[in-house]
Amino acid sequence: MARRGKKPKGRPVNGWIVLDKPKGMGSTDAVGKLKWLYFAQKAGHAGTLDPLASGMLPIALGDATKTVPFVMDGRKAYRFSVRWGAETTTDDTEGPVVKSSDERPTRDAIEALLPNYVGEITQVPPAFSAIKIAGERAYDLAREGETVEIAARTVEVLRLDIVDQPDADTTVFEAECGKGTYVRAIARDLGRDLGCYGHVTDLRRTSVGAFSEDDMVPLDELLAAADEGLEVLDEEAIAAGAKPRVVDFKPLDEYIIAPEAALADLYEVMLTDEQASRVLAGNPVILRGRDAPVFCEEAFATGHGRLIALGAIEEGAFKPKRVFGGKG
Incomplete structure (x- = not known):
């Protein structure tokens, strides 16, 4: 009998948080802090920043981790x-x-x-x-x-x-x-x-990469947003030593930048709903229109209002290599 895969712990939250890392905090510690704050299933950073340094540390959550190399390779x-x-x-x-x-x-x-x-x-x-x-x-x-x-x-x-x-x-x-x-x-x-x-x-x-100073958010601001979403405990729970947890993530989620923001230097393929469904299943789609490229080594596809896949355009067709939220 086949064993079922273990269900990932956390929320399936996807996107980028462009952290204004304070001095004294390591990059790995910063990733752990944000993964905990957002209760995210996956998290990773795009380029180590020394503990003695401050400033931009882009942190990817969920499927955005698949776009990390494109940010790391950027200026x-x-x-x-x-x-x-x-x-x-x-x-x-x-x-x-x-x-x-x-x-x-x-x-x-x-x-x-x-x-x-x-x-x-x-x-x-x-x-x-x-x-x-x-x-x-x-x-x-x-x-x-x-x-x-x-x-x-x-x-x-x-x-x-x-x-x-x-x-x-x-x-x-x-x-x-x-x-x-x-x-x-x-x-x-x-x-x-x-x-x-x-x-x-x-x-x-x-x-x-594609992120600028305007995208940065201080850690203290994220902590304050998390406090806005904390549950309210009754006196009995407080007396028992219970600690409130975040139950409303909306204030925190307002700081999330879409995964495709990391791909600003790549060609974007905008899919119809039917094409998006095909790509999500791992299938290529023919690109139509006078300006559609015949070949492009790296491109990304959007559809259903979100990032669908990373891939390439060959012989006028978009061929997915990494799918977001679908098979693979």
Whole structure:
């Protein structure tokens, strides 16, 4: 006799929460917190943000987790402060100083070097990073005192600008970069090239993929929304030590962004109800109309008022590869 699959625990809630992560909270902890708040069946994040950093951490709930790679591959923007005169083991304020200098760079000297850090550049990620070495995270090996050798890699920096220089010790930058770029490494390498050393003292991520600062919501605001939906306990339950739970998720759900928001750079196929039903069953559909593309490597389909599938367009037909809410 075939065993029935175990019913997933939680609500089948689907979409994105673009969290404004506070300093001191790890990315995994943030995902766990939101999964608990929303009582979601599944949750995941699109790109780790260091505990010492604040700002954008897109968190996918339910079927939106299938769109995570498209967000992770997108451009990211950061605002960060560099303190000159010291290099640390972690390239931020967490590690001890390993090199120091009394030299301080002028704004002109810094700006003269910035073109070297824009475009495709070669970068060695920080020893304290999530890079895997022989299956182990680099930061775990570094914390255990092992010498971490990380190979240089090519990354893309689209923009690097000075936005403020409040004093001789500090310069504030904004950067827009591609996947895998470490701004801590930019600060470290700039400091070495300037002959004064440097490390990041403040880091905030302001955009990821299709999401902008306007999409971000602070954790405190989500906690307040959860409080609005708490059940009201009677005196007997309170006396027994019962804790209220969220019974009305409407205030929280107002912050959910549709899963397809992560796919803004892909071609959208808008399906009729009949076509949507076919795609949900895993079948391809012929695209009609003068402007319908014949080929598209990556596309998504919407129908029934929601995201239906990810797939490709081949020979004028949309062929689903990942279906949302249907078979597979």
